[in-house]
Amino acid sequence: MKKIVLTSMLCAGLAYGDIAQLLDEEKRTFDSSKYIPDISLITDVSYVNRSINDDELSHLGLPGIAHGLYAEHAHGGSNEATYNANQGFNFNYAELILSSSVDPFFSMDATFHFSQEGVEVEEAYFTSTALGNGLRLRGGKLLSNFGYINAQHHHYWDFGDMPLVYESFLGTHGINELGVQVQWTAPTPFYLMAGLEVLQGENEQMFGNGSVELENVWTSVGEDHIEGTDAPSLYVGYVKSSFDIGDTTIFGGLSYAQGDSLIDHSEDEGDEAHVFKGDGKLYGADLVVLHAFDSYRSFKWQTEWLNRELDGVQYTPTASADINKEQSGLYSQLIYTHDKNWRMGVRYDTIYQNDITKDGVDMNEVDDFNKYSAMVEYHTSEFARFRLQYNRNEAMYDEAGLRQNLDTIMLQANIAIGAHAAHAF
Structure with missing residues (x-):
C-alpha cells in the first residue's frame, strides 16, 4: 500500500x-479514536470463618518478624484492613483498571483500588519501548518486578492470601512504590531479562525514609522525632530467564533489594512501642515450572525463597539498642488445572530462620513458623472465579509468647467486567 x-x-x-x-x-x-482506554472493573468478596475471633486475631504476630498482620495498617496515606480480614462477609476491594496507548512512543496503565476505607492509586505508570535495543522504560507508581508474585495483583494470585514470607517481610502490598524502572531483554534465543529500579522506599514492613514524629520526647532519642533519610532510598535489581523443554516451560529469577529502613511502631501499645532505623537488604530466588498436557490441562509448580537482613538501631521510649536481624523463608505451591472450569492446589509456607541479636546478644527467638493451604476453584468463564480455601496456620503467637494455631475456611468470589490485558507468565 x-x-x-x-x-x-x-x-x-x-x-x-x-x-x-x-x-x-x-x-x-x-487517530485519537484508536486510543480509547481499555476499561475493566474487578470486584473481590469473601466469606471467612476462623477458629479465633477478630479481636484476639488482631493481636497475633510472628515474634521478631511481624505483628498485627490481621489488623488495620497504613497504606497510601490511609488505614485499611488486609484481605479477608474479618469473620463473616468481606468486601475486599473493587479495582478499576485503565489501559491505553498514548502515542507511538508511550502507553499508560492505571489501577484504582476501592475499599470500604477509601480509594487509592494502586498503580499508575507510563511505559515506553521506543528506546530500542531491547530496552523498556517505565515510570510512576508501580509494583516492583522483584521476585515473581510481587508484580501480580491480588486477583491473579492462586490463593486468596499472600504467602506468609512475603506478607511478613513486605506487607500485603509488597514493594509498591513511586519510581522508575528500566529493563533490558537480551537478544538471545531464549528469554533473558535484566532490570533495575530506583524507588521512593516507603514500604511499611522493611524500608522507609523521612522522619517519625513522636508523641512525647523519648529519652532514648532526646527529641520528639527520629530523622531518617531523603527519598528515593530503595534500589532493586533482578535477572530473569525462561526456556521451553517440549511442553514444559521453566521460568526462574534472582532478585536483590537494598534501601534505608525507618519502621515506625511508635504508636503501638505498652512495651511494643518502638522505631527501627537502619539498613535493609532483601534477597530473592524464584522458580516456576509449567507443564501443559493439552490446551486446558496443566500442572504448575511455583516456589520463592526470600532472605532479609536488617541492621540498625531500635529505639523505645526509654532505651535504644543495636539490632541485627537475618530471617529467611519460602513458599512452595502446586496447581493443577483440570479443564477450563476447574483448578485445585496446595501451598506450604515457612519461615525457618529468625536470627536476632540485640547489642551483640543472641535473642534465641522462635524460628519454626509454618502454614498449610489447600484450595479448589471453579471458573464459569475467564471473568468469574469462585474459590474455596482452607488454611492451617501454625505461625502465629499471642502477646504472652504462646503459639495459637489458626484454622480458616474461606469462600471467595472474584468477578471482572470489561477489557483487561493478559497477565504475564
Missing part, C-alpha cells in the same frame, strides 16, 4: 524531500 502511495506521489511530480516531509507528518499524527 505504501509503495502505491509513493508511486502516486512521484507521478504527481512531488520531490523526494516533499514526500519525506509528508510521511514524517503522517508518522507524528494518529
